[in-house]
Amino acid sequence: MSPELILLALVVVTALAFDFTNGFHDTANAMAASIATKALTPKTAVVLCATLNLVGALLSVEVALTVTNAVINLQNPDGSPRAELLADGGTRLLLILLAGLAGAIIWNLATWLWGLPSSSSHALFGGLVGATLAGLGWGGVKWVGEGGKVDGVVGKVILPGLMSPAIALIVALVGTSLVFKVAAKLTERYRTQGFRWGQVGAASLMSLSHGTNDAQKTMGVITLALIASGHWDSTHEVPLWVKLACAVTIALGTYLGGWRIIRTMGKGLVEIEPPQGMSADMASASVILASSQLGFALSTTHVATGSILGSGVGRPGAQVRWGVAGRMASAWLTTLPAAAAVGALMFLIGNALGPGVGASVVFLLLCAAGGYMWLHSRKEPIGHHNVNDDWAPAPKDSKPDKKEVGV
Amino acid sequence: MWLTALDDAWRILAAGLALGAGLPILFALGVKSIAWANGDLPDTARNPFGRVLAVVLFAVVLLAIAIGIGYIVAHGFGYTLTFDGLLPSFVKR
Structure with a gap:
């Protein structure tokens, strides 16, 4: 195999790996609350969520080829790669994608290990921004939108990152406090049984919406790599195999379930x-759909967390663990720069060693980091068996304070 | 850009409050209506009308969820939801 083909194959495999982490990182967004209230058993929840993600991913025929255009300048407005990046057979562009994806995956795995819900799209954008900075310099990154458009790193990442948790928190706070007023005189049976179906309905909406949005991002990245390396030429279609592979991968990831994150969001x-x-x-479902209608790029993770917090503040007498919330907020703030740093480092390593060897080394480094974190997670495994254990005081087999778990 | 973003945020907050807080309240009222129909509310006599009320309230919530699903599916096919008068309809984006 030629170095170019090795590079392309590694980009495709790495993109699918990112899609997989995207799946299990985000199961919690839709299902953490339903699992915590026992509206669904943990296993039913992941099966439902995975199925809806699969359906959602297959449903979307719109092409999300311009996904990287939100934060970096690799593509023309129609989605084709910029001409100057094709001069070297697209090698540099592919290496940027590979390094960016590697940065995103490593940050996704680290936050999963810590049990922190961080945004997968921020991780992807962060990784790509870092790799682009290293590969093309300051001008390769789109920092702000042009002509008043809400775009670029500020408009697509930072502003929504600040606004969406606050909006979701307010909505859930108002909703919860009024619902508890209505439900005040209801007996326990009505409270536990009655509210189940509404919750499962909303959680299903979120799962479906996740499938249509997030799987598309990976489809867009893979198709961009195929076009850049001359293996595909349409900017109006995604190859069928790419679509199927992305849909199945995100569903498998969702089915695996990011139990550590589900636990933090549902119980922590x-x-x-x-x-x-x-x-x-x-x-959450309302805020996500409303912002999708307006084309406002908010992160499902931030919305879901904001809503759960808001529902805690809104319930009379509920105890909110602000320490946990603070740790989450710090993970949100660090997601973009941390993924960018790893992405940049990966690009520099790959670039120094040349396309074929460099890309292989980047891929091996990614595998090593992933394997290390997976092994680390086995020391205190969290799965469907203990995801709903009391948060504190921690029983023997559940997760102790996460500060001790560091990478 | 800041103003556009703030403008978006207000709209999302408004829509979020109408649907995200409104629907749970309707649902809770529906659950309460069933309790009313079954005579399970303290100091309130059993009233079969509660069941009718519950059906109406749950139907509204279900309709909203159905429109939500329709919206997601339509977006996937490049259509979007508009409200022509009050009737929802799907148009090509």
């Missing part, structure tokens, strides 16, 4: 009662 922030879980999930 607040104790969630069924009326609260329903309010939180309906708040």
Whole structure:
């Protein structure tokens, strides 16, 4: 195999690996509340979520080829790679994609190990920004939108990152406090049984919406790599195999379930009662769909976390663990720069060693980092068996304070 | 850009409050109506009308969820949801 072909193959495999981490990182967004309130058993929840993600990913026929255009300048407005990047057979562009994806995966795995819900799209954008900075310099990155458009790193990442948790928190707070007023005189049976279906409905909406949005990002990246290396030429279609592979991969990732993150979101922030879980999930689904209608790029993770927090603040007498929330917020702030740093480092390593060898080394480094973190996670495994254990005081087989788990 | 973003944020907050807080309240009222129909509310006599009310309330919530699913699916095919008067309809983006 020629170095170019090795590079392309590695980009495709790495992109699918990112898609997989995207799946299990985000199961919690849709399902953490339903699992915590026992509206669904952990296993049913991941099966439902994975199925809807698969359906969602296959449903979307719109092409998300211009996904990288939000933060970097690799593509023309129609999605084709910029001409000057094709002079070397697209090698540099492919290496930027590979390094960016590697940065995103490593940050996704690290935050998973810490049990922190961080945004997969911020990780992807971060990795790509870092790799582009290293590969093309300051001008390769789109920092702000042109002509008042909400675009670039500021418009697509930073502003939504600040606004979306606040909006979701307010909505869920208002919803929860009113729902508890309505439900005040209801007996326990109505409270636990009655609110189940509303919650499952909202959680399903979120799963479907996730499938249509997130799988497309990987499809866009893979198709960009195929076009840059001359293996595909349409900017109006994604190859069928790319679509199928991305849809199946994100569904498998979702099915695996990021139990560490589900635990933090479902049990760590607040104790969630069924009326609260329903309010939180309906708040999330509404905010996500409303912003999708306006083309505002917010992160499902931030919305879901904001909603769960809001539902805790809104419930009379609920205890919110602000320490956990603070740790999450710090993960959000560091996602973009951290993924960017890893992405940049990966590009420099890959670039120094040449396309074929360099890309292989980057890929091996990624595998090593992933394997190390996976092994580390086995020391205190969290799965469907213990995901709902009491947060504190920690029983023997559950997860102790995450500060001790560092990478 | 800041103003556009703030403008978006207000709209999302408004829509979020209407749907994200409104629907849970309707759902909670629906659950309460069933309790009313079954005579399970303290100091309130059993009233079969509660069941009718519950059906109406749940139907509204279900309709909203159905429109939500329709919206997601339509977006995947390059269509978007508009409200012509009050009737939702799908148009090509």
